Amino acid sequence: MSAPAEHRPLKTAYSPCPNDTFVFDAWAHGRIPGAPALEVTFADIDITNGLAERGEFDVLKVSYAVLPYVLDEYALLPCGGALGRGCGPLVLTREPGTALAGSTVAVPSETSTAYLLFRLWAAETVPGGVGEIVVMPFHEIMPAVRDGKVDAGLVIHEARFTYRDYGLHKLADMGEHWEATTGLPIPLGAIIARRSLGGATLKLLADSARASVRAAWEDPEASRPYVMEHAQELDPAVADAHIGLYVNEFTADLGEDGYAAVRGLLTRAAAEGLLPPLGPNALAFP
Structure with a gap:
């Protein structure tokens, strides 16, 4: 890798979730030769989507659903993000078979891919439509459903593995619906970088992301302290399952x-x- 055009650390924001910390660990800690230095901010997806829409930060992990609003200023990197099969968002309820028509549903972000998949699913399967949508940080959604503050919750990330611990039931799997109707993997989170950095730096960023992913795969234990320091679900087995599901061949290359x-x-x-x-040509990479 050649040195980047800019020598300042790149302002970067991604979530504290295990898949993001696993992917970025080697890069963020200077273990990728020639990679640009990163100044990392941790933020939930609703925050990073907003940062991108306001044109803040150089490198961001965002929802694919926000791309149409930001691709004039940002380029989609062909690696580092989250796509896959069997990894879609879930709709959870306190009671099995709860009807969603007119219900209050908590979602992690109105600009998230999870919510977009939910809207596409609900348009086909919820006659009359759902009721009020409430946005809250994803780690607050399952307690809110359990405590009856909302009728249902749309959850992402490690909630796939832990929702039963809250006594909740899976009403629907947005990923299953997407895969059944399209045959395609589920696009969830994207890595984008500011176009003004220039083509050479954008290519260097993609190379750095790929190298960081491969380094994590080659030595998973090296990333464990970073992953567990920031994981909101502290069970190492859950963190490992999360990484295994969301970091895959599409992370190395779309x-x-x-x-x-x-x-x-x-x-x-x-x-x-x-x-x-x-x-x-919105998705074209330099």
């Missing part, structure tokens, strides 16, 4: 299926009037 999934989601959402349409 590839043909990954790009097809992203285009498919955003095109379908635009056709439903849920997102503005993408430009023809």
